[in-house]
Amino acid sequence: MDKNLYAHHMATLCRRYDEILEQSGFETLNVFSGAPRMQFLDDNYYPFKVNPHFKALVPITDNPHSWVIYQRGQKPKLLFYRPVDFWHYVPPAPQTFWSDFYDIELLSKPADAQAFLSPENAAFIGESEKLQGWSLGEENPELLINRLHWARAYKTPYEVACLREANRIAINGHRAAEQAFRSGASEFEINQAYLGAAGQGENRMPYGNIVALNEHAAILHYTHLSTERLTEPQLKSFLIDAGADCNGYCSDITRTYAYADNEFAELVTAMDEKQLQLVDGLKPGLPYPELHRQCHLSVGELLAQFDIIKTSAESAVESGLTRPFLPHGLGHFLGLQVHDVGGHQTGPDGGTTPPPAEYPFLRTSRTIEENQVFTIEPGLYFIDSLLGELKDSDLAAEVNWNKVDSFRPYGGVRIEDNIVVHATGNENLSRNP
Amino acid sequence: MDKNLYAHHMATLCRRYDEILEQSGFETLNVFSGAPRMQFLDDNYYPFKVNPHFKALVPITDNPHSWVIYQRGQKPKLLFYRPVDFWHYVPPAPQTFWSDFYDIELLSKPADAQAFLSPENAAFIGESEKLQGWSLGEENPELLINRLHWARAYKTPYEVACLREANRIAINGHRAAEQAFRSGASEFEINQAYLGAAGQGENRMPYGNIVALNEHAAILHYTHLSTERLTEPQLKSFLIDAGADCNGYCSDITRTYAYADNEFAELVTAMDEKQLQLVDGLKPGLPYPELHRQCHLSVGELLAQFDIIKTSAESAVESGLTRPFLPHGLGHFLGLQVHDVGGHQTGPDGGTTPPPAEYPFLRTSRTIEENQVFTIEPGLYFIDSLLGELKDSDLAAEVNWNKVDSFRPYGGVRIEDNIVVHATGNENLSRNP
Ligand SMILES: [Mn+2]
Ligand SMILES: [Mn+2]
Ligand SMILES: [Mn+2]
Ligand SMILES: [Mn+2]
Ligand code: NI
Ligand code: NI
Numbered sequence: 001m002d003k004n005l006y007a008h009h010m011a012t013l014c015r016r017y018d019e020i021l022e023q024s025g026f027e028t029l030n031v032f033s034g035a036p037r038m039q040f041l042d043d044n045y046y047p048f049k050v051n052p053h054f055k056a057l058v059p060i061t062d063n064p065h066s067w068v069i070y071q072r073g074q075k076p077k078l079l080f081y082r083p084v085d086f087w088h089y090v091p092p093a094p095q096t097f098w099s100d101f102y103d104i105e106l107l108s109k110p111a112d113a114q115a116f117l118s119p120e121n122a123a124f125i126g127e128s129e130k131l132q133g134w135s136l137g138e139e140n141p142e143l144l145i146n147r148l149h150w151a152r153a154y155k156t157p158y159e160v161a162c163l164r165e166a167n168r169i170a171i172n173g174h175r176a177a178e179q180a181f182r183s184g185a186s187e188f189e190i191n192q193a194y195l196g197a198a199g200q201g202e203n204r205m206p207y208g209n210i211v212a213l214n215e216h217a218a219i220l221h222y223t224h225l226s227t228e229r230l231t232e233p234q235l236k237s238f239l240i241d242a243g244a245d246c247n248g249y250c251s252d253i254t255r256t257y258a259y260a261d262n263e264f265a266e267l268v269t270a271m272d273e274k275q276l277q278l279v280d281g282l283k284p285g286l287p288y289p290e291l292h293r294q295c296h297l298s299v300g301e302l303l304a305q306f307d308i309i310k311t312s313a314e315s316a317v318e319s320g321l322t323r324p325f326l327p328h329g330l331g332h333f334l335g336l337q338v339h340d341v342g343g344h345q346t347g348p349d350g351g352t353t354p355p356p357a358e359y360p361f362l363r364t365s366r367t368i369e370e371n372q373v374f375t376i377e378p379g380l381y382f383i384d385s386l387l388g389e390l391k392d393s394d395l396a397a398e399v400n401w402n403k404v405d406s407f408r409p410y411g412g413v414r415i416e417d418n419i420v421v422h423a424t425g426n427e428n429l430s431r432n433p
Numbered sequence: 434m435d436k437n438l439y440a441h442h443m444a445t446l447c448r449r450y451d452e453i454l455e456q457s458g459f460e461t462l463n464v465f466s467g468a469p470r471m472q473f474l475d476d477n478y479y480p481f482k483v484n485p486h487f488k489a490l491v492p493i494t495d496n497p498h499s500w501v502i503y504q505r506g507q508k509p510k511l512l513f514y515r516p517v518d519f520w521h522y523v524p525p526a527p528q529t530f531w532s533d534f535y536d537i538e539l540l541s542k543p544a545d546a547q548a549f550l551s552p553e554n555a556a557f558i559g560e561s562e563k564l565q566g567w568s569l570g571e572e573n574p575e576l577l578i579n580r581l582h583w584a585r586a587y588k589t590p591y592e593v594a595c596l597r598e599a600n601r602i603a604i605n606g607h608r609a610a611e612q613a614f615r616s617g618a619s620e621f622e623i624n625q626a627y628l629g630a631a632g633q634g635e636n637r638m639p640y641g642n643i644v645a646l647n648e649h650a651a652i653l654h655y656t657h658l659s660t661e662r663l664t665e666p667q668l669k670s671f672l673i674d675a676g677a678d679c680n681g682y683c684s685d686i687t688r689t690y691a692y693a694d695n696e697f698a699e700l701v702t703a704m705d706e707k708q709l710q711l712v713d714g715l716k717p718g719l720p721y722p723e724l725h726r727q728c729h730l731s732v733g734e735l736l737a738q739f740d741i742i743k744t745s746a747e748s749a750v751e752s753g754l755t756r757p758f759l760p761h762g763l764g765h766f767l768g769l770q771v772h773d774v775g776g777h778q779t780g781p782d783g784g785t786t787p788p789p790a791e792y793p794f795l796r797t798s799r800t801i802e803e804n805q806v807f808t809i810e811p812g813l814y815f816i817d818s819l820l821g822e823l824k825d826s827d828l829a830a831e832v833n834w835n836k837v838d839s840f841r842p843y844g845g846v847r848i849e850d851n852i853v854v855h856a857t858g859n860e861n862l863s864r865n866p
């Protein structure tokens with residue numbers, strides 16, 4: 001990564017943190033990377049997942065027992081855990097594009113951090129389970145955290161560069177996954193192909209990969225990874241939702257493929273066009289829920305076009321008929337966390353703006369602004385439980401059930417890209433690698 | 434898995450549990466599978482790791498919010514969590530080799546379990562974090578848990594069959610890993626080859642795979658997985674310590690390979706012979722620490738044979754000179770957990786028998802008995818930090834440092850097998866797939 005880009009990022013970050021600390025009445029932030037947690041009655045640990053507030057300050061995701069001490073107006077201090085330990089891999093002392101921007105102290109024992117930490121006018125951000133008896137300052141003050149979360153929605157050019165790279169890595173994975181699907185691999189094998197091409201393991205993925213053949217595509221968070229290989233006549237459809245990591249930033253991309261050239265393939269192509277129109281709809285000043293409504297209109301159009309419903313798109317949106325076919329939201333903020341923070345936040349100080357009552361799973365109720373990064377992920381599914389409810393409802397007569405049944409074995413379609421809203425227009429990170 | 438074998442296993446298990454419950458003054462055991470834990474300030478979870486006391490009673494490792502209710506003298510009840518949920522994969526109601534041995538109730542919500550759970554004369558085993566306010570009985574009573582842990586050291590034929598299968602799966606992985614090493618793959622790629630051939634993902638592995646090229650083999654728990662490919666002249670050695678899962682039971686196998694036909698290759702072959710001798714040393718009635726001492730004598734013999742030390746094996750063991758070359762223990766119990774419970778337990782009711790003072794990392798201080806399963810994993814390493822201390826010690830003059838330096842780039846060697854101590858002799862599960 002470019003050092004000048006990082007210098008600019010740190011300058012922005014320090015301005016933000018200085019301002020937020022001053023507003024919140026703190027001089028110092030003590031931010032803990034976290035510590036791995038032991039499994040119940042075992043001597044093995046859960047995989048380490050870094051505190052997002054730690055990786056917001058320094059691009060380290062794999063080193064527990066470390067700290068950033070941020071004092072208002074001063075160069076941040078990094079306490080980097082580096083034990084003398086012949087049992088475990090010990091990372092080298094950092095010397096890379098970001099290391100000049102921190103005063104780095106090496107810790108040989110976790111408890112050595114205490115000598116550097118002061119609770120005076122300080123806030124602590126992290127999990128304190130393993131820090132009983134430490135003096136760290138006020139723990140996770142809500143107002144301070146709200147302000148930091150609000151600010152994180154506006155990405156710096158360095159952050160966009162990281163998200164771009166996380167997309168490039170994921171796209172390599174998606175290409176390999178499609179090839180594996182076309183050659184008859186099982187879900188488990190397709191996922192292996194994805195991870196291999198991305199060069200990142202399961203526990204580095206920003207979320208559990210969804211690798212779904214046929215009707216599994218109708219399970220929105222299907223992460224089961226069957227090892228069964230399907231025969232060629234069995235192979236119908238493939239939905240993959242998988243991302244990657246770059247310096248702690250996430251990508252989150254979904255592709256859907258038809259095995260044969262048939263009506264489902266046409267549905268995928270038609271959804272792809274709608275998705276790109278929705279991407280173009282991301283414009284500063286538009287409330288995101290408005291775009292979600294447009295998405296339901298698009299889905300209604302597809303349902304009408306493919307003869308799945310007998311009414312117009314407008315009437316389907318009005319009556320709620322599109323909802324069983326698209327039960328999730330159009331998208332969410334993306335950044336250090338795959339569902340990045342602040343999507344429902346009313347203002348810098350907090351408050352919750354819920355999504356429209358008819359769309360409870362929409363993760364973003366904010367108005368679109370410059371330098372924000374969103375996913376756009378419309379979908380259309382054939383979900384047995386929701387279709388069952390629909391069949392029992394007043395709207396059943398508006399559905400062409402033969403058509404529904406012919407699509408059921410394909411599960412569904414979702415197309416998801418990651419989009420930066422620049423002043424000069426949108427950048428689709430997932431299509432131009 | 435064979436249903437009759439399981440029937441026999443359940444009969445043994447029920448006898449044990451009935452007896453232990455009676456001794457401990459309880460009528461009922463409420464055993465919780467566990468619930469996944471959320472990441473800090475995120476909506477993603479850590480991978481689910483089942484409570485070992487749950488999988489000891491029923492072979493389910495991937496279904497949270499489930500329970501086994503074991504009442505003395507009665508058929509155990511399984512509360513199997515199976516929500517109506519279009520977001521997530523919902524496992525089918527169990528119908529397999531073990532399902533006839535439980536009264537199965539399906540739970541559509543986690544809280545529905547409460548209707549089946551009674552605290553009367555009951556013990557609860559599990560993590561209660563997500564169960565605040567539930568009436569579950571006495572939480573994790575120490576004496577009861579000690580007795581269950583003690584009993585788990587004696588494996589039933591079904592358990593041995595599971596361990597055998599876990600070895601078979603791992604051996605497929607080890608073969609693929611060796612091929613990948615010989616063809617110049619990176620550590621990350623070798624691990625991918627392993628997981629692919631085992632057909633099990635990273636989070637199903639019983640522990641973090643150790644895949645170490647060259648000097649990385651000197652880091653005992655090296656789990657870093659570099660993506661760097663080494664050139665042919667750089668490739669020297671490869672140590673892989675990796676297992677697999679079968680019905681919740683673990684394998685734990687280590688192999689070491691030399692890239693070229695040289696003195697390190699001879700050391701690997703010589704260690705392999707010593708390892709097989711130590712396997713033969715597993716005999717009912719022998720204290721495991723005695724075998725650990727024999728292991729140090731074997732390592733002393735290798736050090737003398739390869740001209741690494743200038744003294745006899747006996748004198749090297751006596752003086753402690755072998756210890757920097759083998760800092761870990763000879764092995765441990767193996768079963769539902771990779772380092773299976775009870776290795777330091779003094780008797781059924783508890784107590785701790787520490788390992789000999791000079792071998793603090795030895796995980797087994799018990800006397801070897803029939804139907805126990807152990808790993809046997811001698812090693813010989815060239816670890817910079819320990820060799821540095823040795824060089825500063827009185828024993829420095831007994832070391833041929835030129836020889837040490839010539840071996841350093843290879844890291845070290847470990848050979849690990851999984852052994853069942855049958856009445857009729859030992860069964861090496863890792864060598865006869
Ligand atoms: Mn996604
Ligand atoms: Mn998404
Ligand atoms: Mn091992
Ligand atoms: Mn072991
Ligand atoms: Ni989910
Ligand atoms: Ni370790």
